[in-house]
Amino acid sequence: MTDKVSVALMQGSSCWGCFQSLIDIHLRLAEVLPMLDIKFWAAVADFKHEHLEGYPDKSIDVGLYEGAARTEEDIHHLKLMREKCKTLISFGSCSCFGGIPGLANFSDIEECYDVKFRSNKTVKDGKVPTENVPPIAPVIKPNNQYVDFDVYLPGCPPTSDLIFKALTTLIKGDELVLDPHTVCHYCNRDKQETPIPEILRPFDGNADPDRCLLEQGYICMGSATWGLCEGQCVNKGATCRGCFGPPPPIMQDQGANGIGMLGSYAPLEPEVIQDAVRDPLGLFWRFSYATSHLGSMRIRREEAKNQ
Amino acid sequence: MTMAKTQTDSEHEWTPRIVAYCCNWCSYAGADLAGTSRIQYPPNARIVRVNCTGRISPEFILAALDMGADGVLVSGCHPGDCHYTSGNLKLRARWAIMEKAIEQAGIDTRRIRLQWASASEGQVFADGVAKLVEQVKELGPIQEEWK
Amino acid sequence: MTEEKVIRVDPVTRLEGHGSLTLKMGTDGKVKDVQFNVESTRFFEKFLEGRPMEEAVRIAPRICGICPIPHHLVSVKTVEDAWDVTPPPAAIKLRRLLIEAKQLSSHAIHFYALAAPDFVFGPFADPAVRNVAAVLKHLPDVAVQAIKLMQFGQELCKTIGAKAIHPTTAIPGGMLSPLKEEERDYWLGEVPDLMDNMMNTVDLAKQVVNDYIDVITKVAVTPTYYLGLTNNGELDIYDGKVRVMDPEGKIVADFEPHEYTDYYGEHIPNHSYATHIYYKPAGYPEGIWRANTLARCNVADKMATPLAQEALEEMRELVGRPSHHTFAYHYARVIEMVQATEWIKKLLEDPDIVSTDVKLSDVEPKAGEGVGIVEAPRGTLLHNYECDEDGIITKANLIVATNNNIAGIEKSLMDAAKLIFEKEGHKELDLPEPMVKT
Ligand code: SF4
Ligand code: SF4
Ligand code: SF4
Ligand code: FES
Numbered sequence: 038m039t040d041k042v043s044v045a046l047m048q049g050s051s052c053w054g055c056f057q058s059l060i061d062i063h064l065r066l067a068e069v070l071p072m073l074d075i076k077f078w079a080a081v082a083d084f085k086h087e088h089l090e091g092y093p094d095k096s097i098d099v100g101l102y103e104g105a106a107r108t109e110e111d112i113h114h115l116k117l118m119r120e121k122c123k124t125l126i127s128f129g130s131c132s133c134f135g136g137i138p139g140l141a142n143f144s145d146i147e148e149c150y151d152v153k154f155r156s157n158k159t160v161k162d163g164k165v166p167t168e169n170v171p172p173i174a175p176v177i178k179p180n181n182q183y184v185d186f187d188v189y190l191p192g193c194p195p196t197s198d199l200i201f202k203a204l205t206t207l208i209k210g211d212e213l214v215l216d217p218h219t220v221c222h223y224c225n226r227d228k229q230e231t232p233i234p235e236i237l238r239p240f241d242g243n244a245d246p247d248r249c250l251l252e253q254g255y256i257c258m259g260s261a262t263w264g265l266c267e268g269q270c271v272n273k274g275a276t277c278r279g280c281f282g283p284p285p286p287i288m289q290d291q292g293a294n295g296i297g298m299l300g301s302y303a304p305l306e307p308e309v310i311q312d313a314v315r316d317p318l319g320l321f322w323r324f325s326y327a328t329s330h331l332g333s334m335r336i337r338r339e340e341a342k343n344q
Numbered sequence: 345m346t347m348a349k350t351q352t353d354s355e356h357e358w359t360p361r362i363v364a365y366c367c368n369w370c371s372y373a374g375a376d377l378a379g380t381s382r383i384q385y386p387p388n389a390r391i392v393r394v395n396c397t398g399r400i401s402p403e404f405i406l407a408a409l410d411m412g413a414d415g416v417l418v419s420g421c422h423p424g425d426c427h428y429t430s431g432n433l434k435l436r437a438r439w440a441i442m443e444k445a446i447e448q449a450g451i452d453t454r455r456i457r458l459q460w461a462s463a464s465e466g467q468v469f470a471d472g473v474a475k476l477v478e479q480v481k482e483l484g485p486i487q488e489e490w491k
Numbered sequence: 492m493t494e495e496k497v498i499r500v501d502p503v504t505r506l507e508g509h510g511s512l513t514l515k516m517g518t519d520g521k522v523k524d525v526q527f528n529v530e531s532t533r534f535f536e537k538f539l540e541g542r543p544m545e546e547a548v549r550i551a552p553r554i555c556g557i558c559p560i561p562h563h564l565v566s567v568k569t570v571e572d573a574w575d576v577t578p579p580p581a582a583i584k585l586r587r588l589l590i591e592a593k594q595l596s597s598h599a600i601h602f603y604a605l606a607a608p609d610f611v612f613g614p615f616a617d618p619a620v621r622n623v624a625a626v627l628k629h630l631p632d633v634a635v636q637a638i639k640l641m642q643f644g645q646e647l648c649k650t651i652g653a654k655a656i657h658p659t660t661a662i663p664g665g666m667l668s669p670l671k672e673e674e675r676d677y678w679l680g681e682v683p684d685l686m687d688n689m690m691n692t693v694d695l696a697k698q699v700v701n702d703y704i705d706v707i708t709k710v711a712v713t714p715t716y717y718l719g720l721t722n723n724g725e726l727d728i729y730d731g732k733v734r735v736m737d738p739e740g741k742i743v744a745d746f747e748p749h750e751y752t753d754y755y756g757e758h759i760p761n762h763s764y765a766t767h768i769y770y771k772p773a774g775y776p777e778g779i780w781r782a783n784t785l786a787r788c789n790v791a792d793k794m795a796t797p798l799a800q801e802a803l804e805e806m807r808e809l810v811g812r813p814s815h816h817t818f819a820y821h822y823a824r825v826i827e828m829v830q831a832t833e834w835i836k837k838l839l840e841d842p843d844i845v846s847t848d849v850k851l852s853d854v855e856p857k858a859g860e861g862v863g864i865v866e867a868p869r870g871t872l873l874h875n876y877e878c879d880e881d882g883i884i885t886k887a888n889l890i891v892a893t894n895n896n897i898a899g900i901e902k903s904l905m906d907a908a909k910l911i912f913e914k915e916g917h918k919e920l921d922l923p924e925p926m927v928k929t
Contacts, residue, residue: 048509050531054556054656060600061655063642064635071628079502086501108531137553140538143448149534154759157536158752158875158888160766163759169499169513169528170764194556194656239545240663240854266654273653274667275660278549292445293403300438301398304430307440315883317441318448319542323550330406331449338450338490448541 041074042098042208045089047118048079049111049180050138051104055129058194062201069201072208089117097121099207101128105138105327106180110171119184124207127186130193134282134291135179135327137193140319142326142335145342146175176339179327188213189287192265193280193324199265217285220259220277223268228252233303236313239276250276251302256320261294263287282325290329292321360480363408364389364417364473367397369427370462371419377466385470386477389417396420398431402442405456415455415480419469422460432460451489454479494518503527513762514908522912525904527897529765539887544570544856544878545663547887551874552657554891557600559657560593560648561867561892562874564729567661569874572749573861574663574882576854581846582665587729588838589651589658590865594728594831596644596655597868598784598824602692603637633695636688640828643685647835650674665850672845679839689832693802696825700809706818713903714738714815716770716780718895719787720866721745726791726799726830728866734790735770735780740813742790743772748864751873755890758898767898768890779902782870782895788823789813796833802826817903856882867892 046056062069076097077089100122106112119125130136141149154163180186190203206213221228228249237254244253250271251257258279259271265281283291296317303310314320318331326332366372372393378385394400397420405416418435426432439458447453457479459472483489495518501511513526535554539547551566552559564586571578645655651670652658660667715738722731735744735754744754756771756778770778780786789812794800803826810819838844858880864873870892877886 050509050533052553052556052559054553054559057556057656060641061645063638063645066638067631067634105533107533110530137550138533140550141534143541144534144537149537152537152540153532153534154766157757157886159755159757159768159890160759163757163766164761166759166761166764168762169511169526170530170762173532173764193553238543239667241852243850243852244667246668269649270653270659273660275653275662278659280657290403290406293401293406293442296438296441296445297401297403299441300434300436304433304437307436310437311440311444314441314444315543315881316448316541316546317445319538319546321441321445330403330410331445331451333410334451334489335449341490 040072042072043074043076043096045077045097045100045118045122046075046079047077047089047100047102047114049102049104049115049132050107051129051131052137053103054194055101055103055131055192058192058197059200059204061197063197065201069204069208086114089114089121092121094120095123098123099204100125102126102132102180102186103128105131105135105177106174106183107138107141107177108171108173112174112183115180115183124187125184126188126190126203126207127180128190129195130191130280130282130324132180133189133191133287133328134325135177135332136324139177139179139325139327139332140323142177142332142339143318145339146173175343176336177327178336181328191263191282191287195281196266196269215265218264219284220262220264220266220268220271220281223264223266224249224259224271225268226250226271236303236305236310244274246274251299254303256299256314258291258295258321260298261291261321278323279321280324288328291325292317292329292331295321358485360388360414360477360485361412362389362415362417362473362476362480363413364391364419365394365397365400365404366391366418367420367432368393368395370421370425370460370465371469373463374419374461374465374469377463378470379466381466383466383470385473388477389473396426396428396431397435398426398428400435400438402438402445405442406446409451409455409486412486414483414486415457415476417456417473417476418458419461419472420458422462425462452483454483455486495523502530512904514912516912520913522905522908525901525908526760526762527901527904529763529897532764536887536889539876539884542884544573544876544882544884547874547876547884548661548663549659551889554889555867556656557597558593558867558869558872558892560590560652561728561865561872563652563658563661564590565863565865565872565874567663567863568865569861569863569876570663570882571861572863573859573876573878574854574857576664576851578665578851579846579848581669581843582849583729584838584841584844585651585666585670585849586661588670588835588844589648589661590729591831591834591838592644592647592651594644594868595828595835596641596648598828598831599637599640599644599692601868602696602821602824602828603633603641636691639684640688640692643681643688644831647678650678662850664852664854667850669847669849670845675839675845682836682839685832686836689829693825693829696822700822703818704809708810708816712815713817713899713906714813715899715902716743716773716778717786717789717813718770718780718782718871719790720864720871721791722795724792725795726787726793726827727795728787730865733864733871736786736790736813737773738813738815740789743770748862748873749860751862751864751875751890755873757890757894763897765894765897768895769898776898776902779898780895781899782892783820783823784827784868785814785816785820785823786870787866788826794826794830796830796837798833799826799830802829856880869893870895 257276259277263284457476461469496516498514515524548566648655720731758767873890875888
C-alpha cells in the first residue's frame with residue numbers, strides 16, 4: 038500500500054469527456070490503476086463527499102479537477118480539492134479556461150434561465166429549481182480565480198496518450214515537460230503562405246486534402262492552439278476549433294491570436310470580412326472565453342450587477 | 345449611465361485614459377509633427393510606438409481595455425502606403441473581426457478607433473485623438489461598461 | 492420511527508452526471524418522496540443561439556463526453572433537416588458505422604465498469620471492492636475482455652470521427668473524410684476477435700441473469716411508457732420513426748421527428764436541474780416514460796440483425812414484452828451490443844464504406860427549422876434548431892437522453908425504497924443506487 042500514490046478525481050460541471058479519455062488508455066489501465074490508491078472518484082467507486090471532507094489537508098498526492106465551477110457546490114468542491122491535494126491538476130479545457138460551459142457567459146444568467154426553465158418549445162411557465170440543488174453561480178469564473186493549480190492539462194478532452202504520459206510522470210514524482218508547439222506543427226498539410234481571396238464556411242465546396250485549410254479559406258485555429266492533440270482534426274479533414282487552448286504561456290488570449298492570424302492571411306476589405314466571419318466571439322474564443330480579456334470584462338460586469 | 349458619469353466627474357475630475365498604438369513610419373511621425381507644430385489635441389493619449397500596424401495583435405487592444413484603458417486608438421499609414429506593403433491591410437482585417445467580437449461581448453465599440461495618418465498629417469492625427477476622446481467622454485470610464 | 496426524516500446520498504456514484512438522492516420518510520415510517528437531484532446544468536440551448544448551424548455540430552458533443560457521437564450526429568441531421576440536404580449514401584454508412592461503434596463501446600463500459608461490479612461482487616459489497624479497479628484485480632480475464640470491446644469501439648470512432656470523444660468529421664452534406672482502404676482492412680482484421688469477445692460477453696450476461704433472476708424479476712418492476720426509434724419495426728439507432736409504447740405494451744404513437752411537440756411534454760421539477768420528459772397526451776406524471784436500451788427493446792418489433800434477434804427472443808421468453816424490470820436493462824444492453832457488432836461487421840464488409848463520395852459541395856443555408864433524432868446509448872436524443880436565412884441559430888431546444896428517464900428513475904426508486912424501508916425495515920442504503928445506473 039505504501040508505494041501507491043493517492044489520488045482523488047473530482048468533477049465540476051462537465052461532460053465527463055476528460056474522464057472518459059482517461060478510461061480510454063484501455064489496457065494501460067492495468068499498468069496505472071495498481072499504482073494508485075483511489076481516495077475519491079465518484080465515477081467508478083462508491084465514495085461520498087464526506088469521505089473527501091474527512092481526509093487531512095494535503096494528504097492526497099494528486100488531484101484532478103474536471104469541468105467548470107458553475108454551481109456553489111462545484112466551487113466548494115474545487116476549494117476542497119485544493120486543500121486536500123498536494124498536486125492539483127486542472128484537467129481539461131473546461132477546468133483550464135472555462136471551456137464550452139464558459140460560453141454561457143455570453144448571456145445574462147436570467148436569459149439562460151428563460152430558455153432552459155421558463156419558456157421554450159416544450160416548456161411554459163417553468164420555475165428555476167431550488168430544492169436540494171446547489172445555487173447556480175451568476176457567472177462562470179475560471180477555476181484559477183478560485184484556486185491555484187500546479188499543473189494545467191488542457192484539451193477537450195486531453196488525449197488518452199497525453200493523460201497517460203502526465204499521470205505516469207507525476208506518479209513517479211517527475212516534472213511534466215510538454216512540447217510548446219501549435220497544432221500547425223503537427224499538421225500534415227502543405228503551407229505556401231498565400232493570401233486567401235475568400236473566406237468559406239466549413240461545408241462549402243470540397244477542400245484539397247493536402248493543402249492548409251486556412252489558405253483555402255476555411256477558418257482554422259491551428260496556429261493559435263497548443264498542439265498537444267497532435268493535429269487530430271486537421272489531419273482528418275476538419276478545421277481546428279482550438280479545443281486545447283493557447284500554447285504556452287497558456288493564459289495568453291487565444292481568440293485574439295486566431296484573429297491575428299486570419300487577418301494576416303485574409304487582408305480583405307472590412308465589410309467583406311465582417312460579413313464572412315459571422316460569429317467571431319463564438320468561434321475564436323470557443324474554449325477560452327472565460328479566461329480571455331473580453332471574458333474577464335464580462336465577468337466583472339456580471340459581478341458588478343450582482344452586488 | 346449619465347448619472348454615474350456626473351458623479352465620477354464631481355468626485356474627482358475624470359479624464360479618459362487613451363492608449364494609442366502608432367506606426368513608427370507615419371502616425372508616430374505625424375504625432376511628433378502635431379507636437380512640434382503646436383497643433384492642439386487632448387493630452388489623454390499615451391502613445392505606444394510600433395514598427396508597423398501589421399505588428400499589432402488584437403490582444404494589444406483587448407488587453408488595454410481589460411487593464412483599464414477607457415479607449416484605444418490605432419493609427420497607421422494609409423492603405424497602399426505601408427512601409428511593409430500590406431501590414432496595415434492585415435491589421436485592418438483583424439480590426440474588422442475584432443470590432444465585431446467586441447460588439448458581441450457587449451462593449452461599446454466607440455471606445456476603439458482605427459485611423460490612417462501619414463507623417464505629414466499632424467492635424468489628421470490630432471483630430472482623430474480628439475474625436476476618440478470626445479466619444480469616450482460621452483461613454484464615461486470603462487468601468488461604466490461593468491454596470 | 493416517529494420523526495420525519497430526510498436521507499441524502501451525495502453523490503450517486505458510478506453514474507454519468509452530477510446527481511444526488513433525497514429520500515423523505517414520513518412520521519409513520521412510510522416513504523413520502525424520492526428525489527433524484529441533478530445538480531448542475533450548462534445552458535447549451537442558450538449559447539447555441541447566435542452560432543452558425545454547422546458550428547452546433549462541433550459544440551453540441553460537449554453536452555456529454557460519454558455519448559458525444561450521438562450528439563454530433565443528431566446535430567448534423569438537424570441542420571440537414573432545416574436546410575433540406577441529403578448526404579450521399581456512403582456518408583450515411585460512415586455515420587452509421589460511427590454510431591454503432593460508439594454504441595458498442597458505451598454499452599461495454601457501462602456493462603462492465605458501472606453495472607458489473609454490483610453484479611459480480613453483489614450490491615452490498617464493500618465500496619472499496621465494488622468498482623472497476625477491483626474487477627481488474629479479481630477478474631482479470633473479464634476485465635481484459637471488457638477493455639477490448641471498449642477499445643475496439645472507441646478506436647474505430649477515432650478512425651472515423653478524428654476524435655472518439657467530441658468527433659469533428661460530420662458536416663452538413665456528408666463527412667469531411669472518407670474511410671481509407673488500409674484503415675478498413677485493419678478494422679476488418681480485428682472483427683473475428685471482436686465477435687469472440689462479444690459472444691463471451693453474452694455468456695457472462697446470461698450467467699448474471701440466471702444468478703440474479705430473483706432480483707431482476709422481483710425488485711424494481713416499474714411499469715412506465717417507453718420511447719424509442721424504430722425503422723420498419725426494427726430497432727434502429729441512427730434513423731427512423733419515434734415510437735411510444737404504453738405500460739400495457741400497446742403502441743400508442745409512431746411519429747416523425749418534426750411532430751415531437753405533440754408527443755413530448757417537459758416538466759420542470761423544483762428539485763432537479765434536469766427536466767422530466769414525458770408522454771404529453773397522457774399528462775404528467777401518468778405519462779412518465781423511459782427511453783433507453785430496455786425501452787428500445789420493448790418498442791421494437793424485432794432486431795435488425797440475426798444474432799441480436801435470437802438474443803431478444805430469449806429475453807422476451809424470460810421477462811416478456813414489455814419488460815418493466817429495471818435490472819433487465821443490463822440484458823437489453825447486451826442484446827444491443829450484439830446488434831452493434833453485427834452492424835459493424837456488415838458495414839466494414841460493404842465495399843461502399845471506402846467510397847470517396849462522402850460530401851456534397853453545394854450545401855446552402857436557408858431560413859427554417861430542423862428536428863433531428865438519434866438514439867444515444869441512454870435513450871432517444873432530440874435536437875431542434877431554428878435559424879435565419881444565413882443559417883445562424885435563433886432558437887434551440889435539446890431533449891437529451893437522460894431527461895427521458897429521470898422521472899422513471901424516481902418512480903423505480905420509490906418502489907425500491909418502499910420495499911427496503913417499509914417492508915424489510917432498515918437495510919443498507921446502497922441498494923437504490925444500482926437502479927439509477929440504467
Ligand atoms: S474539457 Fe471538454 S471533454 Fe473535458 S469536461 Fe470539458 S467539455 Fe468535457
Ligand atoms: S492553419 Fe490549420 S490547416 Fe493550416 S497548417 Fe495550421 S493546422 Fe494545418
Ligand atoms: S485539432 Fe484543434 S480542435 Fe482538433 S483536437 Fe486538436 S486542438 Fe482540438
Ligand atoms: S509601416 Fe505604417 S502601417 Fe505598416
